[in-house]
Amino acid sequence: MTTVRRLLALPEWTGAVQVLAGEAGLDATARTVRPLADPGAYTPAGPGEVVMVSTPVDPGDWRLDALLRRVVDAEGAAVLVTAATPPADRPADATPGETPGETPGGMAGGMAGGMAGGMAGGVAYGTLRLADRLGVPLLGAAADPLDLLVAARMMLAEPEIDRARLVLSAHRAFDERTLAPEGVVARLGELLNAPAALLDERGQPLAGQVREPEAVRAQEVVPQRVRLGDGVLLAHPAALPGAPRPAFWLVVELRGTAAARADVVPAALSVAASAVQRWLLSHRLELERDARSRSALLGDLLRLDGEPSAQLRRRAADAGWQLGGWHVGLRIGAPPGLDTVASTAQVTRVLRGEGVHAVVVEHGDGWTGWTTFAQEPTAARVHALADTLRAANRALRRSAGAHMGVGRPHPGTSGLISTVAEAADAARLAATRPEAGFFLQVDQLGMAQLLLEWARTDTFEPAARALLAPLHDQPGDLIRTLSAYLDAESSIAETAAVLGVHRNTVAARIQRVERLLGIDLRHRDERLALHLACRTVSRPAG
Template sequence: MTAPPKVSDLLADPLLRDARTLAGHAGLERPVTDVTPYRGTLTAVVGHLVLCDARDTTPAYRLDALVRRAQEAGAAALCVTAAATARPPLSAVRLADRLRIPVLWAATDDPLRLALDLTLRVRAPEVVRARTVETLVRRLGTRTEGPDLLAAARGVLAADISLVTSDGSAILGDPVPWDGTLRPELAVPQRTARLLAHPVHDSPAGQRSGAAPVPAAWLVWPYQRADEDRADTVALGLAVLEPFVRSWLATARTRADHDSAARRRLLEEVVGSRATVSREVVERAVALGWRLEDWHVGLRIHCETAAADRPDTVGAQLGAALARHGVAAHAVAERDGGWALWTSSVRQPAPDEARLLLREVRRALAELPRRWRPVAGIGWPHQGPGGLADTLTEARNAARLAGVREFRPSVELTDELGVARLLATWQQSDITQAFAETALAPLRDADHAHLLTTLRVFLENGGSSTATARALGLHRNTVTARLRQVRDRLGVDLDDPGHRLALQMACRAVQPAPE
């Protein structure tokens, strides 16, 4: 059997959400064992919340007497119900403060209903819980969309519930900072002193093969105060809500995957056709809000997400971060896990607008989780369907070069790359790719990956063994020994500038790009 609620617990309950504590704050921690309506006498009311009508407290001396009698009878608190909010006389307030008995003032048009609800809340919380669940199931059964489901649960449970990701970012509702005692990596319901969290389990189709179960999201209720019965009711409500939200997420994910695949195919057709897109392609693009004839600025963004990060959630957070900084872009998830994005405008963007976009993209990416290590490339403005293909290609090249940078987030604008643009073109050519695959083959297996890394860092640091050792955190002798192995396996002279340049281009060509 759970402990009886305290007066302060009832004040935190939705039933007395609008009630005010007018006096006797020192007694708010008194336990309430029952609820008794005042009928002219106060007997056997030890530990009870006494409900009285405003007429029982006027004139002023009657409230003074009622406060004194309630204290003498051992009542936990006195609650005055009235149709409108009023102020009790000062003498009664001072008396209640002195006697340390709480005096509550609850504005209600139906005092009998309030008395019945409070009685059930104190005497039979399990009945309240059952009724709440029944009402919640009925409300949820008529809703299919996430916002509607959350709104229904918030209304029935009278709790500010949010649907958040594993790092507390909001999917629906408000973001919720995790407290230090909650462990979001565990897919089990959890309760802390200020937080109630229930995992939304992933559907079998959405689970990664061989991966440990990871919640797709969390239903969370942050609260200031809640007694055990109230917390149990909300916890049960979250458990009831979870399968409905899971179904919505699965449906939304399927719909998003279908839409994403359709967008990706359409973009591939636009890029492949360039200026000769068919009428059907144009019509499909217009249906998606793509104005192919406009001026376009391409973006390419990639994040190093982990197995626990769902692509749809990552995309939603990325889009929200860009939107917060005024970047309204069309986005298409690509097959390699990155995103192709572009902004469109009727007029040709001014040169300073590209640099403004660069600054805003950097700010947006800085808001993403640091573990994602985002990189981005931005193309130059081009017009028409062929221009969209050109600017997206430029953005991809810029993103490749941004991925070479050691810091994150890294964002490059293609117009500012200079010689790097030429190098990007070279390293992506078929000839360079073929040379790289052949020349570096002896180092591309798992057992020699450390040698390939050492070679790449050595070449990027101008052929300096000292700088390479510093960058890799190794002793210079270790680097020297590794370079000797590289020479032996590749059969090249690393002191030859021509060989170093060719190998550097090859390393860049085979290096995992930000894709």
């Protein structure tokens, strides 16, 4: 079904035809467009007619009022007129009541405030009011009526012509060349004369811009249509073949009369989405090639049994890796099935957001990395680094379910191998330590392991359970809170972050623990005993 609003969205009509009055009838069905030289000679031919007055109409011509009534009586769709030149003593953009001596009812200056494209014309104010009252669209033209007639009749005779022309234009715009997302979005916007953008699955723009990107939500609907206040937003997924869900959405925002083309635009969106997919495939191949190169270089380094060769040092330098200095290794584990190649950029972005500039390499089910210091880092600097890495791990855990282990500082190439190995050991244990926030630093790991070995006796476990018995069945999960508090070196803030509760809640729970157990956690001997007990009662059986 073609409506008057749909006619206004035709390329030949856009900007050349404007609604002067009767907007309530824009959704009326338009079945034909008939030219008429004399407004007084109209003879109804059937419902759904758009009557196009091809000769200029003088302001105040009573025949136009009569034509509007006849069109309404015949269930016509709209009336389109070519405006006449306004009176010389009255500016085209005047509003009713501004010109002295104006005829009764006034004039709608400059075709209701001026036509798009600079059209100068006038229609009696009373005629505009009549069109509004009758609910029939009164349109004003600033172009050759013959061009408008031909375009409208072609579309009415074959509604798919517009779609076919748009698809053909899209194929020409997005040929077989690989375009970056910015290029695809720019060409799409030009093709549709509408805002376009490429969004990620969270609705964040990667290229281009639309007014309401948050209206898009990743769904398994192709294409997706979202109603806006004055239009529609169309979205089409762009994903790699076999991907479980779209990584990106190509969107276009159609507002006003352009929204009437919403039925044909998805075909052009599909063509443009194919161009994005070609870029994704090309980009993915580059990522995988780089990942294989980095992973192979890391493997050669980890297999070293002595000093690296000149060729290996050259490869490391080409990759931007420093082999000299002091290194602190890190290992980030990922859940099975996560696309580590595609997620590397996110991992690097999160680390840099915390101020950590590290080498990150796809390695197994996760990433191996390290950060390098020119001089041996102080204990305070290592502690600060651990804090920032712990914060980064929390962010990665929310988005990717990651866990992290951190090694100690070691110098040179052999030190790089050592710290990376330590980080891997710590990460394996971190994966099973929710009380530590799925994060372990190897220094803490060594002490924890020592405590556990000391506590693994037949007599200590019953004593540990008896020591913590007053905390059982108490609200607030006091044993877990105490364990996390001791693992966090008595930091209220860090414990709150690990448990996901407010710091005041942690402080209140620790006070209850001290009161129930009758101890003072400021005393290191009591902290050590309780740490041993918590580790013992919370470790997995066997």
